[in-house]
Amino acid sequence: MDISLQILLFIALLVLLSKALGGLGGRIGMPVVLGELLAGVILGPTLLNVWRFSWFSGTTSLAGVGPVSLAAVINVLAGLGVVVLMFVAGLETDLEVMRSTVAPALWAATGGVILPLLGGAALSRAAGLNWRESVFIGTILTATSVSITAQTLINLNKLRSKVGSTILGAAVIDDVLGLLVLSLVIAVEMHSTGHLAGWTGVAQTVGRIAIFSGLAFWLGPRFIRFIFRQARHLHGPHTVVAVALVICFLFAFLAESLGGMASITGAYLAGLFVAATPNHKEIIDDLRSMANSFFGPLFFVSIGLQINGRHLGGHFGFFALILLVAILGKILGCGLGSWATAFSVRDSLIVGVGMIPRGEVGLITASIGYAAGVVSGEIYSLVVVLVLATTLLTPVLLRYCTSITEAEAETIEGTPVLAEVSMDQWSE
Numbered sequence: 001m002d003i004s005l006q007i008l009l010f011i012a013l014l015v016l017l018s019k020a021l022g023g024l025g026g027r028i029g030m031p032v033v034l035g036e037l038l039a040g041v042i043l044g045p046t047l048l049n050v051w052r053f054s055w056f057s058g059t060t061s062l063a064g065v066g067p068v069s070l071a072a073v074i075n076v077l078a079g080l081g082v083v084v085l086m087f088v089a090g091l092e093t094d095l096e097v098m099r100s101t102v103a104p105a106l107w108a109a110t111g112g113v114i115l116p117l118l119g120g121a122a123l124s125r126a127a128g129l130n131w132r133e134s135v136f137i138g139t140i141l142t143a144t145s146v147s148i149t150a151q152t153l154i155n156l157n158k159l160r161s162k163v164g165s166t167i168l169g170a171a172v173i174d175d176v177l178g179l180l181v182l183s184l185v186i187a188v189e190m191h192s193t194g195h196l197a198g199w200t201g202v203a204q205t206v207g208r209i210a211i212f213s214g215l216a217f218w219l220g221p222r223f224i225r226f227i228f229r230q231a232r233h234l235h236g237p238h239t240v241v242a243v244a245l246v247i248c249f250l251f252a253f254l255a256e257s258l259g260g261m262a263s264i265t266g267a268y269l270a271g272l273f274v275a276a277t278p279n280h281k282e283i284i285d286d287l288r289s290m291a292n293s294f295f296g297p298l299f300f301v302s303i304g305l306q307i308n309g310r311h312l313g314g315h316f317g318f319f320a321l322i323l324l325v326a327i328l329g330k331i332l333g334c335g336l337g338s339w340a341t342a343f344s345v346r347d348s349l350i351v352g353v354g355m356i357p358r359g360e361v362g363l364i365t366a367s368i369g370y371a372a373g374v375v376s377g378e379i380y381s382l383v384v385v386l387v388l389a390t391t392l393l394t395p396v397l398l399r400y401c402t403s404i405t406e407a408e409a410e411t412i413e414g415t416p417v418l419a420e421v422s423m424d425q426w427s428e
Contacts, residue, residue: 144357
């Protein structure tokens with residue numbers, strides 16, 4: 001079967017199954033994104049492993065590119081999907097609330113880097129791994145990707161809250177801190193093997209992040225306002241949304257290629273800047289439907305497709321312990337940082353839980369370390385499963401924590417009934 005037909009058939013199956021399981025999850029009080037993740041687990045190597053079927057396992061040769069597989073195409077589309085999702089998250093962030101949460105976000109991000117790094121490295125070392133692999137595992141645990149947290153908060157109508165803004169702000173800071181730690185680990189590895197340029201790489205990374213961040217916040221809003229003024233001369237339906245997507249992809253490209261940051265960080269910053277323009281309501285309405293119907297399911301199912309529970313093998317005990325460190329490290333580190341800045345215990349808990357998923361940021365970190373020869377293939381496989389497990393668990397924990405908070409709020413108001421999310425919220 002031609003690969004273009006494979007793509008059509010697979011995406012139809014992917015969207016149908018993700019929406020069916022997402023709707024089922026909503027009916028039983030679970031986040032929609034969890035159902036979409038489970039759809040990927042079912043289709044992936046853990047259970048069905050659809051890539052082994054002839055309909056989805058073929059490749060085709062493209063002129064000047066070479067052989068291309070369906071799995072590679074889906075990964076590219078999923079990468080596009082997460083960029084759009086984070087752009088929407090930026091659009092839906094309340095800028096005034098975010099400005100008031102800079103201090104909590106900074107403290108939460110700092111605690112969420114230090115505790116997982118130390119805990120992961122210490123546990124790995126106690127399990128018999130060498131210092132190089134131990135520190136690298138700790139470095140992966142510092143990563144945070146709030147793509148799934150952002151989508152869950154949107155479904156729960158919590159994204160524009162003080163807690164939601166703190167989580168997103170802390171995730172941006174966390175990306176910067178985590179990248180610096182990763183650069184330092186790679187530099188040490190290169191130095192130990194005689195490549196003195198490793199330390200130069202750290203300095204370059206720090207400089208790129210600082211310069212890009214400064215320019216983005218200084219020139220970004222001005223550039224976006226200029227682009228939208230010029231867009232008024234264009235005619236046709238949905239022109240404003242098209243221009244917004246151009247800005248999103250451009251910032252994502254510049255963040256990774258020039259700033260040394262994750263592309264999703266650039267997309268989120270673009271969303272923040274576009275949110276300050278008069279057209280942001282129209283843009284949000286159009287992009288939200290695109291994200292919920294196509295880009296969201298595509299990305300979340302792709303994460304589940306990468307999970308292979310069979311890789312755990314005889315390392316299940318170590319995996320369970322390192323997963324516990326990954327969860328508690330973020331809850332305690334980010335939670336204590338928020339609590340120190342006058343957040344309530346419940347809100348601090350939600351911030352900590354919201355920072356648990358490592359997502360594609362953790363996967364990128366793992367792949368960089370593996371390519372640099374820091375860890376073996378066996379450890380790399382275990383870490384990938386660990387990263388994806390945190391991504392699967394977060395929607396459940398976040399939904400549970402927010403339901404407890406809502407129940408307490410209703411009790412205070414004199415209605416001691418457990419709060420529930422309306423079915424209308426899950427229908428998206």
